[in-house]
Amino acid sequence: MIELGHFAAFLALGAALAQGWFGLRGQRDLAGQMALVSCATMAIGFATIIVAFARSDFSVALVANHSHTLKPFLYKIAGTWGNHEGSMALWCLVTTAFGAAGAWLMRTDRPLFEARALGVQGLIGVGALVYLLFASSPFTRLDVPPLQGASLNPLLQDPALAIHPPLLYLGYVGYSFVFALAAAGLIEGRIDQTWAKVARGWSMAAFVPLTIGIMLGSYWAYYELGWGGWWFWDPVENASFMPWLIGAALLHSVIVTEKRGSFAAWTALLAVLAFCFSILGAFLVRSGILTSVHAFAVDPMRGSFLLAGLCIYGGAALVLFAFRAPSITGGAAWALKSREGALMANNIVVIVATLTVLLGTLFPLMAEAAGWQMSVGEPYFNLTFAPIMTLALIMLPVVQAWSWGHAEGRGWVQWAAAFAGIMAVVGVFGFGVWDLRTGAVIGIAVGIWLIAGAGIELWRRAKTPGRLFRLPLRVWGMSLAHAGIGIFMFGAVIETTERFERTLALSTGESAEVAGWTVTLNSVRSIEGPNWYADEAALVATRGDEEAMLSPQKRFYPAARMPTTETAIHKTPSGDLYAALGDFRRTETGQVWTFRVYFNPLIDLIYIGVILISLGAAMTMIPRRRRA
């Protein structure tokens, strides 16, 4: 069975090669058909891996190394991509699928351009498939199959495993097609409005799943790691965040190119960079060269292949860009005080902010090359990325309000004064009444600024309430997404600065106070799951009339010989009461269980904000209805 998959993957490689060949020669139809063949055969290949996992076929090395008969069925299936080889197979599948989708959906009047885009996508598929088949094959058989598998890292045995990696890959790999479009445009020397119309759709198609994927990962880490936090500025998180930031910049720059024809070279460069940062991210994550708190499949040796791939594809595209960029000009003229001017400034700020993340992420490597062992943590990012990005967010409503080409009306001085006004009011309440920290005050001001800015923008376009709901979906999507950033800012700054954390050591029947809640340990009992057993604490938390039961667990997975923490979360409108069970200790005073209890205020706003961003972005993709 797995041999069939192996064979199919080779066919997919052949088809991808043919797709590259025909595509670059300009044969649109043949390249498109090859893209479909490549996707279909890779799907067969991937399906055989899933079947091997579902049937716990331990004669397949991958299954023997990463699965177990007692593992719940969902994790057998999702475990397919819970390891290096399987996740690379998924990567290949998504790459070929984007090629097939491109062949299916691209409808311009430029067959040569489409052919070349498919050709480049085919070559990207070739790279991924060669890496899969020759450096990380999931299709290897064992001569002597073991009776039982080595199981999956218990930290990954969570329903989120089923959707978090596939969504991230849709995002990362989605940028491969944007890259292909940019390369095809650069080969032709034509990055114009028609090009941008196509590229905008595909950038959105990558951006939305990437956003949701990162959010799911953050939420997963929040409830699984038991540290109460949702973002740790960990290298693995940064690896996904950098392509997201570049993608966000691209999303806005490509709109300028679509509407006005300007920024063409810049947009093409961002399109190339978005995919380069995706591969860089894959390299940082896979190679394990940076210390991370998250669980994922690591293989230092094979990581270097990804670095080579990054150099080859990224280098080729940048050389092409260097040759073509000077000849790509055109577009409508614009003044500094215009939407273009403000957007360009905003784009530069976002890219600089991304560079500070890159520096913080790679600095430990550079230090090590100089003989130092160092690490860079949250305080660095709070001091660099946060203020720079805040600048970009403050500029956001200005970009919306200024019109294309040359803006009339309020200049940046008036806008700055308006923001200073909001800042002053929030400052008076924040410092004087609520006793907040500086970061929180600025964050709240920016949050209000963005939400108000989105509302005012809707009103400015509609002018009367009746027309509000007849505005195009694109306008609604934009406003929702921008308001979403504001809501996210609210949640993020308040949760980060006002989070309450306490470590408790309780014996049975004992109580303690945490953030206005009285937490009592009723009992600790042993329970058993399908492939684990656990200590489960029964905590009762009361606040006034409100009462909540919290049952945090400490699980032990015998197959992997590994414990995990299962947190308990009680949601309230003002935030999450969050408890993680620690260890059992015999101290001088008696026997206690340790707990980590947090109150995470307004944490849901973070996720609501991000959902609005994704929803808004998705809405802008829906084509406008034609009026009959």
Add this chain to the structure above:
Amino acid sequence: MRARTRRLWTVGVAAVLIVAAALLAIFALRLNADLFYTPEKLAERGGPELGLSGKVGGFVEPGSITFGEGAEMTFRVIDDSPHVIVVRYEGVTPDLFREASGVVATGTFDGEGVFEATNLLAKHDENYVPRELKGIEGPAS
């Protein structure tokens, strides 16, 4: 506006921003990059002084874990040198923290040379050793 003037502005703004960001980043790195010490490296350095902060890593010396009041605990970190670092930590230990396991602690030294840890990181799974500890022989577990 002429394209040349516009380009000049764009490049100018970008240059100013990049320089400002670079200065900010250097400042933040000097303030916040945590140096990593094993017991051996700390001894080479001539021991800790009050307020020295950073990361400390090595292996938990078997038999050295003691629990104090509440959630407080102390343990000794060793490497393949004769030196040790005493770590005090108040809190819940990571899932894989146990005797002889690799550990990386973040915190500050107090006046008596005891490392007050605010955060502990133990290895992830059976195959994972914190990167900083690669190349150091641990005690048999």
